[in-house]
Amino acid sequence: MSIQGITEADIANFLAHNPGFFERNAELLASIQLTSPHGQRAVSLQERQMEMLREKIKGLEGKIIEMIRHGQENVAIADRLHRWTRALMLTASAADLPEVLTRELMHQFMIPQSGIRVWGAADAFGSLAFAAPVSKDVQSLAASLTLPYCGVNSGFEAAQWLDDPAAAMSLAMIPLRHGAGVEAFGMLVLASPDPTRYTAEMGTEFLQRIGELASASLSRLLPVG
Structure with a gap:
C-alpha cells in the first residue's frame, strides 16, 4: 500500500x-x-x-514441556541401559552371557523377542545354543552391515533364532564386532510383531550403542589371542 x-x-x-x-x-x-x-x-x-505476547508465551511453555518430557524419557532410557549393562557385568560365567544379554534386553526395553549367534566363539562353548552353526550367507550379511539393519522380516535366516519366528514382523539385526572395519563375530536380533517397531527410517544410534556394549561383553567368549 x-x-x-x-x-x-x-x-x-x-x-x-x-x-x-x-x-x-x-x-x-x-x-x-x-x-x-x-x-x-x-x-x-x-x-x-498483549495477545501476541500471550501466544508467544504459550508457544514457549509448550516447548519447555516438550523439552522436559524428552529429558525424562532420556533419563528413563539411561536407567534401563545402566541396569542392562550392570547385569552383564555381574554375570560370572561367560557361557551365561548370551542368555543374560538377550533376556535382560527384552525385559528392560520391552522387546518381544531376541536371538543371538556367536560364530567366533572358543571351542569350549561349541555345544551351547548361541554357538550353533550359521550359514555363510548370515555371516556375509553381518559382515556387510556397517549399521544395524531395521525393517520388515522378509524371511531372514536370523529370524529362525527366535522362539516364534512367525510372529516377527519387523527386525533389528545388529552385527557384533570390535570396531569399524573389523570382521563380525556374531549378530544380535531384536524382533517385534509390530511391523512399525523397526523401520528403515528410524535412527540407529541407540542400537549401535547396544551393539558396542554387547560386543564388548561377549569378547569373553572369543579365543584368547
Whole structure:
C-alpha cells in the first residue's frame, strides 16, 4: 500500500528508528483499533500486543514441556541401559552371557523377542545354543552391515533364532564386532510383531550403542589371542 508516495515499508522503517514516537503521541496507542485474531471484535494496539505476547508465551511453555518430557524419557532410557549393562557385568560365567544379554534386553526395553549367534566363539562353548552353526550367507550379511539393519522380516535366516519366528514382523539385526572395519563375530536380533517397531527410517544410534556394549561383553567368549 502506498499513500502519496509513502509505503508501509517507509512507515515501518520510521517507527523502527524512532522508538520515542509513541511516547510523544501516547494518545495514538489508545485510539488505534485492530482486529482480534480470536474473533471480529476490534481491540486496542496494547491489547493486541498483549495477545501476541500471550501466544508467544504459550508457544514457549509448550516447548519447555516438550523439552522436559524428552529429558525424562532420556533419563528413563539411561536407567534401563545402566541396569542392562550392570547385569552383564555381574554375570560370572561367560557361557551365561548370551542368555543374560538377550533376556535382560527384552525385559528392560520391552522387546518381544531376541536371538543371538556367536560364530567366533572358543571351542569350549561349541555345544551351547548361541554357538550353533550359521550359514555363510548370515555371516556375509553381518559382515556387510556397517549399521544395524531395521525393517520388515522378509524371511531372514536370523529370524529362525527366535522362539516364534512367525510372529516377527519387523527386525533389528545388529552385527557384533570390535570396531569399524573389523570382521563380525556374531549378530544380535531384536524382533517385534509390530511391523512399525523397526523401520528403515528410524535412527540407529541407540542400537549401535547396544551393539558396542554387547560386543564388548561377549569378547569373553572369543579365543584368547
